Amino acid sequence: MSSSAGPVIDANLAVALDALLTEQSVTRAAARLHTSPAAMSRTLARLRRILQDPLLVRAGQAMVPTPRARALREETAAVVHRLEVLLAPGAGVDPALLRSTFTLQAADLVGAALAPGMARLSRQEAPGISLRFRSEELEAGSALRDGRIDLEVGAIDHVDPETRIEELVTLRMAAAVRPGHPLTEGALTPDRLAAADHVAVSRRGRFTGPLDAALAERNLRRRVAVVLPSHLAAMNLAASSDIVCLVPTALPGDAPSPVTDTATALGLRLLDIPVPLPPLAIGMAWHPRHAADGGHHWLRNAVRRTLRAPGATAA
Template identity: 80%
Template sequence: MNDPANPPGSSGPPPGLDANLAVALHALLAEQSVTRAAARLHTSPAAMSRTLARLRRVLQDPLLVRAGQSMVPTPRAQALREEAAAVVRSLGALLTPGTGVDPATLRTTFTVQAADLIGAALSPGLLELARREAPGVSLRFRAEDLEGGPALRDGRIDLEAGAIGHVDPETKVEELVTLRMAAAVRPGHPLAEKPLTPARLAAAEHVVVSRRGRFTGPLDAALAEQGLRRRVAVVLPSHLAALALSAGSDVVCLIPTALPGAAPSPLT
């Protein structure tokens, strides 16, 4: 007889299908007893008896019938025994927490978004870690062109390193290190001859690092609080380019100090 809730030719389970019924069916057919099935599933015999009645209506078969002091399965129930057990095993596997991923088995590429100076500092350690624990993994570093957007959520990048001011609800953030910014100048620069003061710093020419071409940053706000304003001679999109310019001229470049893994700088 056709199931009116799931007519021939339809796909998918019938509406309102309760996976608990499969678990109860497996217990009833395995124990062949309402009382023992109830104990197995930590419920009451009365509740299990109601579940058996529901299963009989759904499957249109008695499933278990009384034979003296015990209950025996019907031919339909016997035919369903292995299938019910397989369904319960599948449900158990589906709802069991994962055992994690073995990095050594990975064959993929991870994309990391970071400023060039941070990328240069992180890449040697990450490469060594990948060689040691995940030799099938490749790393792709890209500039901060997707900063402030949904790149992590969309899967265009896997990791973002930097000052994270935009966090989606599903994004996990972990603090790696707290950095301070320092004014870097070439050896022999006039600023290095005397103690540095806000006024002397503001009087010097500066190079600003901004991928968006901005002339101002946090330093300008700090100087403005003291009534000072610096002169920005040039804006460059990367720290490495700014460091190279400062190494061969008198412009001051702000760089993060004590960046783990960073190469020695020719500046002071």
């Protein structure tokens, strides 16, 4: 049985045709594509057979395009450009051409720190993208694996073997209180901190955390009056009462962290905690299938630039 399918044309012919129509010279087209004039002459002959048109004809010492060649020139250049975009490494994608929705999972405080900077960067560099922030409602490892979220940002507490994890910033915990709170007067001692009423932040409803362990070593125990699942709700409570809320802040000598901007905006006073607590590492996690994706590469770099010092970049 005969087939009516047309000839199979490889992409190299489109690239060669673009070079020939642009240069209007076999020699210059060969130099542009790093091949020999003889090889380019054979390619031109093949193109003439396929298109059934001479394409370039001799006019004195030069070659000029036929009407068919002039008609093909703009479309050929567009096809070659699309091929270059299609076959370019993903990390080299032009953010301005992205048309994607990225889903990030983050605690409310981290999301509040990220959203303004990320929105600004997307407006400036990638206006075609949309950002969806989800609270910490999903099991991050499986959600990254099955594509329900593109990036997790926060205190990464799962260690799935395939997950890529990058630390972004290290913070310490401080005691946030309203202006005029009794703890702002005089030295803050472990005894005074333990005697105050506290709000704990826990998605799982837990009353205890690292501060309780540190106080217990000194035979002290704090009273947790309220447990809330949200840092923002806890900070609002502290701003309007005598309850103490723990919030992350920059390490001594580091630049202020966007994560603590909300505490400043609420007018909270940040007090050094008089017992040693482990530092809080804020990082991001993603599935390795996104490692070379250009859009995801932009997303990760935008998160870095938002949470780190300006100009921070990484692979």
